[in-house]
Structure formats: structure tokens, C-alpha cells
Amino acid sequence: MRIGAHVSLAGGLELAVQRGVERGCEAIQIFSQSPRRWHPSAYGREEIAAFREALAASPIEAVVIHAVYLLNCASEDRDLRAKSLKSLAHSLRLGEQIGARGVILHAGSAKNSSAEKAISRAGQTIRAALADSDGCALHIENTAGAGGTLGRSIDELEALISASGGGRRLGVCLDSCHLFASGYDIRSAAGIDRVIEEISAKIGLARIGSLHLNDSQAALGSNRDRHANIGAGEPGRRGCGAYSAAPGFAGLACVLGTPGEDHKGPTRAEVARARAYRRAGAKARASSSR
Numbered sequence: 001m002r003i004g005a006h007v008s009l010a011g012g013l014e015l016a017v018q019r020g021v022e023r024g025c026e027a028i029q030i031f032s033q034s035p036r037r038w039h040p041s042a043y044g045r046e047e048i049a050a051f052r053e054a055l056a057a058s059p060i061e062a063v064v065i066h067a068v069y070l071l072n073c074a075s076e077d078r079d080l081r082a083k084s085l086k087s088l089a090h091s092l093r094l095g096e097q098i099g100a101r102g103v104i105l106h107a108g109s110a111k112n113s114s115a116e117k118a119i120s121r122a123g124q125t126i127r128a129a130l131a132d133s134d135g136c137a138l139h140i141e142n143t144a145g146a147g148g149t150l151g152r153s154i155d156e157l158e159a160l161i162s163a164s165g166g167g168r169r170l171g172v173c174l175d176s177c178h179l180f181a182s183g184y185d186i187r188s189a190a191g192i193d194r195v196i197e198e199i200s201a202k203i204g205l206a207r208i209g210s211l212h213l214n215d216s217q218a219a220l221g222s223n224r225d226r227h228a229n230i231g232a233g234e235p236g237r238r239g240c241g242a243y244s245a246a247p248g249f250a251g252l253a254c255v256l257g258t259p260g261e262d263h264k265g266p267t268r269a270e271v272a273r274a275r276a277y278r279r280a281g282a283k284a285r286a287s288s289s290r
């Protein structure tokens with residue numbers, strides 16, 4: 001597993017690598033563009049080459065891109081769907097250029113329409129974005145289930161993948177905070193193993209493309225998306241350890257998207273803590289299987 005953090009792009013692509021190194025990351029997650037503006041950042045060939053060079057010279061082994069939160073691929077508003085498609089395709093092309101493991105996407109929100117129709121709209125948008133780009137994988141993230149957001153359950157993730165054409169580039173990103181808030185009790189190794197088994201049966205283990213590790217401030221099944229620093233919420237220290245040490249997750253990029261001790265995002269100390277939890281989780285698994 002490559003443990004790391006979401007890092008800012010401020011000042012340019014290359015600085016994201018530097019921020020990852022400062023935080024002791026083996027994996028980084030970046031936005032593809034400014035998170036509050038629709039206008040995609042255009043990166044020149046030189047900037048991309050500089051990023052790749054900096055990355056190759058660093059201990060960071062995996063990069064994932066997070067699509068910005070403005071997107072709603074499932075919107076009833078045609079214009080918003082078209083803008084979402086354009087931005088998503090841009091992210092996928094950037095992912096290809098920088099060698100990202102995938103673009104992580106919140107599939108969208110049904111708002112007041114039916115989930116079924118919203119899934120079909122999201123599927124059409126995602127299909128079009130995949131057709132308009134090549135290579136880079138797209139990981140649909142599970143959600144906490146707040147306000148009609150799609151992807152709150154494994155069944156819904158499966159429906160989204162099918163609606164998106166079910167191709168090889170499609171995968172899922174699992175967020176521990178969202179799993180917990182949407183009702184999956186992952187406070188123990190058995191709990192997360194059950195989730196992985198269900199995914200294995202319904203979607204396929206190979207589709208698990210990336211991970212987010214966050215604690216939740218909100219209760220089990222509350223459908224509220226409130227990240228806590230790891231160890232400061234639930235599933236908590238033991239749950240985070242069990243999650244990150246799950247055999248089904250070996251080799252994946254696992255990034256923290258926590259508020260951070262000073263509300264500036266995950267710190268070097270927190271990334272180190274995630275690794276310590278993972279080691280403890282692996283030990284606990286080994287001793288319980290003896």
C-alpha cells in the first residue's frame with residue numbers, strides 16, 4: 001500500500017510533488033484544476049515533463065487525480081452535465097499525461113429526481129468522458145449518501161459502473177469515512193473484510209482502484225460527510241488500521257483527505273500515524289489468524 005495525502009496544486013503541478021515529499025507521502029492526490037472554478041488549468045508540455053521528472057526523483061510511487069466538486073454528471077440540467085463532461089474528460093487526459101493511476105469522481109447527485117434516472121444520466125456522461133480520452137482509469141467514489149449523492153452503497157456503485165458501460169477503465173475508490181457514514185460498520189477487520197467480499201461478489205476485486213483514509217465525525221449510518229483526522233473519529237485507530245491492512249487492498253494508493261491539526265490538510269505527522277496504524281492493523285490480523 002502507498003500511503004499519502006491530498007496536496008494542493010497552488011503554484012503549479014511540480015509544487016504538488018514537493019508538498020507530497022514534505023509530508024512523507026508514497027502517494028499523492030491532486031485536483032485537476034482549481035476546485036472553485038470551471039475553467040480547466042491548461043498545463044504545457046514543459047510543466048508536465050517537470051512534474052514527471054520531480055515525481056520520478058521522489059519517493060512518491062502513485063498519483064491520483066480527484067475531479068473537482070463542482071461536477072454533477074447526473075444533473076438534470078443539460079448545461080451542467082455538458083460542463084461536467086468537459087471537465088471530466090480534461091481530467092482523464094491530464095491523468096494520462098502525468099501517469100496517474102486514476103481520476104476519482106463523485107458520480108453526482110440525484111437532487112430531487114429518482115436515483116435510477118440519475119444513475120443513467122451519470123452513466124451517459126461518464127461513458128462520453130471515457131470515449132473522449134484514452135487510457136487513464138476512472139474510479140467512482142463511494143459517498144456518505146448525503147442529499148441524494150450517488151454511490152452510497154455497493155449496489156449503487158455496481159449500477160453506476162454498469163450504466164457507464166462496464167469497461168476495463170472503470171473502477172471504484174473507497175473512502176473509509178463515507179463507508180462508515182453510509183452504514184458499513186468497518187470498526188473491525190471482519191467488518192472491512194465483509195465489505196471487500198461484497199465488492200468482490202458484485203463488482204469484482206480488480207475494480208478497487210484507490211482508497212481514501214479518513215475518520216468520520218458523524219455516526220454510523222448518519223449519511224453525513226464530515227471528515228475527522230485519523231484516530232479522532234470513527235472507525236478510529238483500530239478501524240483505520242484494519243482498513244489499511246486489509247489483504248484485499250494490497251498495493252493500492254491510500255490518501256488522507258483529513259482537515260489536519262491546523263485545518264490545512266493532512267500533516268507529515270498524520271501520514272506517519274496512518275502508517276503506524278496500518279502496521280498495528282497488520283499485526284492484529286496476523287495474531288488473530290494464528
Ligand SMILES: [Zn+2]
Nearest residue numbers: 066104106141
Ligand atoms: Zn472524494
Ligand SMILES: [Zn+2]
Nearest residue numbers: 177178225227
Ligand atoms: Zn468526504
